[in-house]
Amino acid sequence: TRAIGGNDLKAIKEVRSLIKHYTPDIVYAHSSKAGAIVRVANIGLKNYCIYNPHGWSFNMRCSAKKRIMYTVIEKLAAPFCDKVICISDAEKQSALDNKICKENKLQVIFNGVDIEAYENGIHGEINRKELNIPEDAFVVGMVGRISQQKAPDVFIKMAKLIKEKISNAHFIIVGNGNQEDTIISYAEKNGFIDSLHITGWVDNPMNYVELFDVACLLSRWEGFGLVLPEYMMAGKPIVASNVDAIPNIIKNGENGLLVEVDDAVGASEAVLRIHNEIGLRDKVVTKGLQDAHNRFDARRVAKEHEILFERIKKEENK
Template identity: 35%
Template sequence: MEIGLYHDSAGTRHAGGVAIYAQWMAAELSKRNEVSLYTQSGEFTELVRSSDIDIIEVPSFSNRIPDALGSYTPISDQNWAKLAMAIWSARSDVIQQMNDNLDVLCTFQWLDDVLLSNAIDIPTVFQYHGLANTGVGVKLRETLSDTEFVLANSHDTATAVRETLGYDVEDVIYPGVDTDAFLPSASPAFISDDPVILFVGRATEQKGIFDLIEAFATLDSDARLCIIGRGNEEVIRGQCERHGVWDSTTILGEIPHHELPNYYAAADVFCLPSYSEGFGMVNLEAMACGTPVVTADLEAIRSYITNKENGLLVEPGDTVAISNAISRLLDSTELRAALGERGRETALEFSWEQQAARLEEFCINNIGTVAESTTDNERFVRPQAQLSGTHD
């Protein structure tokens, strides 16, 4: 089967969670299929370079968009760049290349879906990676998209789509983890005399970073806080200084994804106290490395973490509970070891190979039906299929 995946930064080292999902799916699918990855030019990851993927490069427009466009319109700078990327693709025959070579195209962001589902003649698959809000992007996608199939990255996301938008997705394809790279024996990135609490993700209020800083400040034992990910360092430093923990905090910013196992392995506790998550891939990465996890008690996260069995769950925004959970782990090497071991066992159930096989099976079972049902004058209408498990 000839499968295309489209994401502006899926091939680059600066990829975020959704982009990492796209590049891993492309790499695993390429072992059994012809795969094309449509992404902007940049410094490609080793995973992408070493896989049997046909990389279709599109120029990066991120630094070419006037600030006024994002400031004075409801569309962000990133989406203006995506629009420019799509226009360039149409003028440079990339759209024609898709029509000539692909059986199906997968997209993961609303504007990509709107633009491409209407521009190409082959079936398209769009996957929701969370539905934290129903802003202009979601509304435009629902109104303008001509995509054939909609997937979700977790049963929680599938439930949100059903309750918010009024229909069931066709299937759930979870994110995965590279359990051969994310493992307890990874070489630690650092050695610390004091225990280390690690945060990985966008360092924003929604991810709970300010709650973590406040909770960290109340710990009785000496410890260090290590923050990895994009964010406003000045604001984070201000919060740390306000709570008196700047001297015990390290902000590393972005770290190449392939180096993250070394940081998980070096940490004593991983904490992601988010307010919303479509899945929370970094939790699973930490678990694969045998690092005990303190994270938010959200439905998406409960799909792989059971409180006190393979991790500790806390209510979002409850800084006392966050502090108590971290303290409980720091005070007990036995509990850290037990949760770390059971967390690793859980992570092994979520390999990228397994998830890519599910996406491949979905495409094989459904795309042929679309081709048979679609004519030049009649577009396929997506069925409102019931998804087993989304009503749990």
């Protein structure tokens, strides 16, 4: 369970039993909750333990008390793994700033996406007509949970400003979450509910991304933002918030446009620039496609892990 509580002791016991049963050479724990449980469960067992937080919990927008608690947990658990994989330079720097562990325990391996699977997959399974979107509409979309982190409230305020400038603009949110009713209510009160399309949870988000003219990620905090290289490989111009790891991925004016966190006006202006400036749109799309292949291919992620694991094997055999 996500909340910290008594279930964690049961989880630690069961995970420890599994590790003892399978006796792996490497235990690889992903995300903060599983990472804490696995590292405690693995204490004293003979293997090599790797941890990948996928974004530090203490960087979330939360109370100071929770932030301190998350930081303390990470510091206490850090000695119980051999390597911490950071998915961005920003995540590594955050670990150093918060004194989570020594620098030699940290290794950056940028996230990646399966470009080959996408390019060889089936495209066009979802069309605009199915969502009651005119073929000539200007479509702005986002993929993400409809929750505080992904800033759907900023997205919908941005949408209102865009709608005032582009009458045939439509907006797609691919995902679900606890702020959905608030988002719908805002669109209703401001008279553009017919231009808002919320898909709910879907197994094929890229089919909806293909309908976008501009793709957004306006997060308030972000460990990496894997959807950004997904947007790139789909050939979509990007508007994203200038926070945490996102500037590691998006270079303003080169492969997308960056705006400040919680800035609906700035986001709307960036989207309008892409709408109005064909040269800019073509530039960021071309560079985005190049970066997707050169920097964010899952094959590169796999290769860097392979090198790490081979190095571990050599150290074990010494």
